[in-house]
Amino acid sequence: MKEALLIYNPTSGKGQLPGSLSPVLDVFTKAGWLVTVYPTQCKGDAVRAAKELGPRFQRVVCAGGDGTLSETVTGLMELSAPPMLGYIPSGSTNDCATTLNLPRSPIKSAAVAAGEGEPFHIDIGKLNGQPFVYVAAFGAFTHVAYATPQDLKNTFGHLAYVVEGIASLPTISPYHLKVEYDGQVLEDDFYFGMVRNALSIGGIKLPQQDVELDDGLFEVDLVKKPVSLADVTDGFQTLFAQNPVGAGSRIHFQASQLTFSSDQPIPWTIDGEYGGDQLVNQVVNCRQALTVIRGK
Numbered sequence: 001m002k003e004a005l006l007i008y009n010p011t012s013g014k015g016q017l018p019g020s021l022s023p024v025l026d027v028f029t030k031a032g033w034l035v036t037v038y039p040t041q042c043k044g045d046a047v048r049a050a051k052e053l054g055p056r057f058q059r060v061v062c063a064g065g066d067g068t069l070s071e072t073v074t075g076l077m078e079l080s081a082p083p084m085l086g087y088i089p090s091g092s093t094n095d096c097a098t099t100l101n102l103p104r105s106p107i108k109s110a111a112v113a114a115g116e117g118e119p120f121h122i123d124i125g126k127l128n129g130q131p132f133v134y135v136a137a138f139g140a141f142t143h144v145a146y147a148t149p150q151d152l153k154n155t156f157g158h159l160a161y162v163v164e165g166i167a168s169l170p171t172i173s174p175y176h177l178k179v180e181y182d183g184q185v186l187e188d189d190f191y192f193g194m195v196r197n198a199l200s201i202g203g204i205k206l207p208q209q210d211v212e213l214d215d216g217l218f219e220v221d222l223v224k225k226p227v228s229l230a231d232v233t234d235g236f237q238t239l240f241a242q243n244p245v246g247a248g249s250r251i252h253f254q255a256s257q258l259t260f261s262s263d264q265p266i267p268w269t270i271d272g273e274y275g276g277d278q279l280v281n282q283v284v285n286c287r288q289a290l291t292v293i294r295g296k
């Protein structure tokens with residue numbers, strides 16, 4: 001019999017996953033899998049479980065939010081031959097579920113992970129050596145994802161991000177940065193920077209043009225200090241508009257490797273969690289580093 005490890009976070013989302021566990025396991029059993037279940041015990045536990053237990057299984061299935069998926073990927077990236085990864089989204093924002101075209105029903109996404117889905121070689125990012133699945137970002141609003149208390153996130157879903165984001169507006173100030181990428185250099189004052197391999201961020205769908213999840217390239221967005229206030233508004237608005245080209249104070253490009261240097265520490269977030277605050281931050285695309293099962 002094929003063997004799978006199910007790593008699940010009992011606290012993710014609105015805490016509904018434990019109630020769906022029995023039908024989820026039944027889906028795997030019917031598809032010919034013998035499943036070992038590991039409920040994460042604390043923050044960071046999915047990293048350890050994926051790394052230590054992963055090599056014993058043909059498939060590792062993560063059930064939780066973007067944070068638990070990110071931890072599972074971090075653990076798998078430590079392995080020389082990582083098993084295939086399935087994902088049952090059950091968080092509050094579920095950006096990765098959108099990107100991977102997965103159903104929101106745990107039972108339907110279990111069916112995808114158990115065999116109905118399509119194996120896909122996905123790029124994985126690294127910020128200063130720390131893996132991330134879909135985004136590394138700094139500046140305006142980015143602290144919100146990791147500063148929002150879990151209870152608030154569970155109650156309000158991604159509305160919590162919006163509320164906290166508005167509260168943080170008066171505190172925004174730009175960072176002076178040198179950005180080196182694929183042989184190019186930019187130097188300016190930036191409010192915001194986002195390096196992503198994703199179709200959704202913070203629950204908001206992003207323009208799909210040019211986004212290939214396996215091309216070794218990130219989509220990069222920077223919002224620089226504007227000449228006028230209208231420029232910064234345009235810059236933030238085009239981040240979420242259907243036009244992928246930069247406008248106003250927004251700069252948009254693709255890159256495989258970037259170095260951000262500054263004379264002050266800049267806090268980063270990776271996959272919605274705190275990612276450190278170093279003076280020099282290196283972001284690298286590890287092309288097709290893992291095989292994930294996505295919806296068809």
Ligand SMILES: Nc1ncnc2c1ncn2[C@@H]1O[C@H](COP(=O)(O)OP(=O)(O)OP(=O)(O)O)[C@@H](O)[C@H]1O
Pocket residue numbers: 009010011012013014040041042043044045064065066067068069071090091092093094095153272273
């Ligand atoms: N037993 C546990 N008790 C408390 N926290 C846990 C436990 N297991 C995992 N965690 C932590 O819970 C945090 C949030 O998990 P996760 O991202 O999966 O859910 P979410 O925040 O509801 O979803 P999303 O990231 O999609 O908004 C993660 O940082 C994870 O490390």
